Every structure is written in C-alpha cells, then in structure tokens.
Amino acid sequence: MTQTEADAVVRFWQGLGLPGLVDVHTHFMPERVLAKVWDYFDSAGPLTGVDWPITYRHEEEERVALLRRFGVRAFTSMLYPHKAGMAAWLNGWAAEFAARTPDCLHTATLFPEDGVAAYVREAVEAGARVFKSHLQVGAYDPNDELLDPVWGLLADAGVPVVMHCGSGPAPGKYTGSEPVGDLLARHPRLRLVVAHLGMPEYSEFLALAERYGEVRLDTTMVFTDFSERMSPFPVTGRARLADLVDRILLGTDFPNIPYPYAHQLEALERLELGDDWLRAVCYENGARLFGLPDVSRSR
Structure with a gap:
C-alpha cells in the first residue's frame, strides 16, 4: 500500500466531516485458518471461479496498522466455522484478539451443533459485540432447531449478527432470502446485518429490511467494479437505499479484496446519494449500532 492510497481514504472521510470510518465487515x-482462506482464493475456488488476488496479504500486525492509517475507528474480526467443533475455539481466539486490539469490536461466531447455546451465551457474557454467521460456507439452515434459542438470546441481548445469506458468489443449499425470511418471522427483533447487501438477491433482502426494522445491510464489495461485472446492483434499487439510509452499514471484506480499500468508498460515492447518506453509512449508523461516539448531533 502506498501513502497515496491512505491519503485518499483519509480525504474521503475528512471531506464528509467525519472522525473516521466504522467498517463492520473485516476479517x-x-x-492457519486465514492461510487456508487465501489458498482458496488463490486457486480460483469453485465458489468464485475467478481470479481473486488478495490486495492486503500482510502479517496481522501490519493489517491492523493499515486500518488505523485509513482512519477506521472500529472494525470486526469476521470469522466462521465450516464444520462442527470449530466455533468455540474460534471464539476463544477472537476474544484474545479483541483484548489486544481495542479498536476491534469483539466478534464471535456459531454453528448448529450440540452446545451452541452455551458457547454463544458465554461469548455474549464475555462481551461479544457482534456475531458472524456464514450460511454458504457453513452450509447450514438458519432455521435449524439447535439455533432457535441462540437467535432468541442474541435478539434479547441486542447483539447484531452479520450473516452471509445471499447466493453470491455461488448459491448454497440454504442461501437466499426465503430461509432468512422464515427466521425473521420467528425472531423479528434480531439485529440481522445482511452481508454484501444480499448479493445477488439485492431486491429480496431490501424488502426484508423494509419489513423488519432491525434488519440492516452492509455494503461489502457491492457497487465495486469487480462485483458489478458479476452481480450488478439494479439502478432501480438506489431509491430504496436512500429510503433505508439509517440501516446501511459500511463493510469492505478487508483484507480479502481484489482491489484497493479506497475503491469501496469511491463506489459508494458514485451512487450519488449525497453526503448525508455517505456520512450515515460510513460512520453514523455503525456508531449508533455499537454505541460509539456519534458526530451527527454536533454537525
């Protein structure tokens, strides 16, 4: 990364009068787990089928330093199991990472397995502020009966769940809006953050956000040149994004992105939804969701 790139990111949020950025979707x-993820992208795995060069293939300490140079005031450690027996271990690692990285929101994950309610409760009581659920990689139904008490627990605690539930880059058995709609019908108070704006089922997930007041969507990879080639966002959906201004959150997928971090911000800017919308998406909505300092009242 060049200093020019960092300067471009800083100019973006300074020009909006923000103290920085809140990024709800960083990994x-x-x-050893991250290395396997990178190996998958390097091999153009079957879910992607395209060249996917990792832009920020650096050691952990350098990746944290990069986000700080960009002015990201709060970020996450999105991690997820692909099989039973991993989630509790990942949660232990994430708790330690958050303890040594105070600007990282303490992140946890889950999987439908015996004991899931116990380790999710333990994570919440330990201070977890956001959970990651990956229906595609985990290949599980969010309506699995083992998870029902978990969703109720998280709804009661007001802890958001960032869920990869859209069918991009390739559909899974339980991806798409229908399983999530069934989940929300039972747990309408669940603070669900739909990752990637539900790519490619954008319209269906926007409809869920319009129906359920606690549903939010993150911008991860959406609107970028890379994603527009595969799953273009419908122009007709822009007005709905404007109407949902208070429930769209900045997400980027850093470090696992095939383009510079600044490009995600440029992609949001070229939607031409206005500075107030950008301020809400890039800082204010995340600040409100996670109880961070909010600058909206002082402007």
Missing part, C-alpha cells in the same frame, strides 16, 4: 482469524 481477522487465526493465521
């Missing part, structure tokens, strides 16, 4: 995980 930090145990090094």
Whole structure:
C-alpha cells in the first residue's frame, strides 16, 4: 500500500466531516485458518471461479496498522466455522484478539451443533459485540432447531449478527432470502446485518429490511467494479437505499479484496446519494449500532 492510497481514504472521510470510518465487515482469524482462506482464493475456488488476488496479504500486525492509517475507528474480526467443533475455539481466539486490539469490536461466531447455546451465551457474557454467521460456507439452515434459542438470546441481548445469506458468489443449499425470511418471522427483533447487501438477491433482502426494522445491510464489495461485472446492483434499487439510509452499514471484506480499500468508498460515492447518506453509512449508523461516539448531533 502506498501513502497515496491512505491519503485518499483519509480525504474521503475528512471531506464528509467525519472522525473516521466504522467498517463492520473485516476479517481477522487465526493465521492457519486465514492461510487456508487465501489458498482458496488463490486457486480460483469453485465458489468464485475467478481470479481473486488478495490486495492486503500482510502479517496481522501490519493489517491492523493499515486500518488505523485509513482512519477506521472500529472494525470486526469476521470469522466462521465450516464444520462442527470449530466455533468455540474460534471464539476463544477472537476474544484474545479483541483484548489486544481495542479498536476491534469483539466478534464471535456459531454453528448448529450440540452446545451452541452455551458457547454463544458465554461469548455474549464475555462481551461479544457482534456475531458472524456464514450460511454458504457453513452450509447450514438458519432455521435449524439447535439455533432457535441462540437467535432468541442474541435478539434479547441486542447483539447484531452479520450473516452471509445471499447466493453470491455461488448459491448454497440454504442461501437466499426465503430461509432468512422464515427466521425473521420467528425472531423479528434480531439485529440481522445482511452481508454484501444480499448479493445477488439485492431486491429480496431490501424488502426484508423494509419489513423488519432491525434488519440492516452492509455494503461489502457491492457497487465495486469487480462485483458489478458479476452481480450488478439494479439502478432501480438506489431509491430504496436512500429510503433505508439509517440501516446501511459500511463493510469492505478487508483484507480479502481484489482491489484497493479506497475503491469501496469511491463506489459508494458514485451512487450519488449525497453526503448525508455517505456520512450515515460510513460512520453514523455503525456508531449508533455499537454505541460509539456519534458526530451527527454536533454537525
């Protein structure tokens, strides 16, 4: 990364009068797990099928330093299991990472397995502020009966869940809006953050956000040149994004992105939804959701 790139990111949020950025979708995980993720992208795995060069392939300490140079005031350690028996271990690692990285929101994860309610409760009581659920990689139904008490617990605690539930880059058995709609019908107070704006089922997930007041959507990879080639966002959906101004959150997928961090911000800016919308998406909504300092009242 060049200093020019960092300067471009800082100019973006300074020009909006913000103190920085809140990024709800960044990945930090145990090094051997992250290495396997990178190996998958390097091999153009079957879910992607395209070249996917990792832009920020650096050691953990340098990746944290980069986000700080960008002015990201709060970020996450999105991590997720692909099979039973991993989630509790990942949660232990994430708790330690958050303890040594105070600007990282303490992140946890889950999987439908015996004991899931116990380790999710333990994570919440330990201070977890956001959970990651990956229906595609985990290949599980969010309506699995083992998870029902978990969703109720998280709804009661007001802890958000960032869920990869859209069918991009390739559909899974339980991806799409229908399983999530069934989940929300039972747990309408769940603070669900739909990752990638539900790519490619944008319209369906926007409809869920319009129906359920606690549903939010993150911008991860959406609107970028890379994603527009595969799953273009419908122009007709822009007015709905404007109407949902208070429930769209900045997400980037850092470090696992095939373009510079600044490009995600440029992609949001070229939607031409206005500075107030950008301020809400890039800082204020995340600040409100996670109880961070909010500058909206002082402007």
